[in-house]
Amino acid sequence: xxxxxxxxxxxxxxxxxxxxxxxESVPDSxxxxxxxxxxxxxxxxxxxxxxxxxxxxxxxxGPQTRARAEELFGRSGGDLAESVLLAVSPGQxxxxxxxxxxxxxxxxxxxxxLAVLSMTNSFGSGDLVGGIVNGLRQLSDQAGHPxxxxxx
Amino acid sequence: MTxxxxxxxxxxxxxxxxxxxxxxxxVPGRRRRPRYKPGQPWDHEPVWYAPHEAGSGHDSAHAxxxxxxxxxxxxxxxxxxxxxxxxxxxxxxxxARGTW
Numbered sequence: 722x723x724x725x726x727x728x729x730x731x732x733x734x735x736x737x738x739x740x741x742x743x744x745e746s747v748p749d750s751x752x753x754x755x756x757x758x759x760x761x762x763x764x765x766x767x768x769x770x771x772x773x774x775x776x777x778x779x780x781x782x783g784p785q786t787r788a789r790a791e792e793l794f795g796r797s798g799g800d801l802a803e804s805v806l807l808a809v810s811p812g813q814x815x816x817x818x819x820x821x822x823x824x825x826x827x828x829x830x831x832x833x834x835l836a837v838l839s840m841t842n843s844f845g846s847g848d849l850v851g852g853i854v855n856g857l858r859q860l861s862d863q864a865g866h867p868x869x870x871x872x873x
Numbered sequence: 874m875t876x877x878x879x880x881x882x883x884x885x886x887x888x889x890x891x892x893x894x895x896x897x898x899x900v901p902g903r904r905r906r907p908r909y910k911p912g913q914p915w916d917h918e919p920v921w922y923a924p925h926e927a928g929s930g931h932d933s934a935h936a937x938x939x940x941x942x943x944x945x946x947x948x949x950x951x952x953x954x955x956x957x958x959x960x961x962x963x964x965x966x967x968x969a970r971g972t973w
Contacts, residue, residue, distance in 0.1 A: 751917050753906065760922060764922055765925045767924075768924035774923075775924055776921065776922065778920070779919065780920060786970070787970060790968075794966065797921075797923070798923070811909055811913075811915040812913075812915030812916075813915075814912075814972050814973050815972050816970065816973075818968040819966050820967040820968045821966065822964060822965055824967070825965075825966070825967030825968070828967065830967050830969055833967065833968050837970065840971065841971040842973075845911055845973040847908060849909050
């Protein structure tokens with residue numbers, strides 16, 4: 722497509738200009754575009770369905786996984802009481818769900834534990850994205866669709 | 874049948890078929906990204922995905938070429954996220970944890 726154009730260099734870039742599209746490295750080798758799309762869709766749709774704010778953290782959680790997850794939750798921005806953080810640490814094989822004060826009324830700990838159970842099932846077989854998507858779906862099903870978000 | 878024909882039919886042709894099948898089997902697997910297996914160390918940078926806000930168009934976010942949700946910075950660069958939310962901490966927290 723643009724291959725013919727790139728034969729002759731029209732490079733006017735300096736150190737201060739932003740990289741062009743062809744110079745950019747692959748944005749994230751962690752997941753493929755398809756997997757990122759699935760995660761994106763799951764996060765956005767579950768947040769929109771329930772009115773809660775779901776964020777997803779994937780990375781190391783340190784020795785105190787629960788404390789670290791709650792600290793991250795405190796920094797996740799937005800309305801914290803209505804937020805839910807899903808923190809996955811594949812290296813430590815730990816998943817933590819943190820819900821805010823208002824969110825925990827709609828998502829009781831028992832429902833979170835059930836979603837975590839289904840997630841760890843998928844993670845155990847190596848399917849990170851599938852587990853996260855299913856867990857988010859389960860959490861948003863449990864939280865339900867509040868009346869004020871329904872179209873009249 | 875000359876010697877050359879014999880060699881072509883009995884040696885070169887099977888070899889060609891064999892090589893073609895080997896190529897078809899091996900080449901698609903080369904490009905696959907390393908898959909997560911339980912028990913492996915995880916040496917990727919932490920990533921943090923936030924949902925698209927309800928006001929912003931869902932489709933416009935896809936148009937910019939980034940497939941993923943907007944990523945928050947989780948490391949040391951996330952100081953602005955820290956200062957942005959000094960209000961209610963949302964306590965008491967509920968939730969669950971699990972291991973696999």
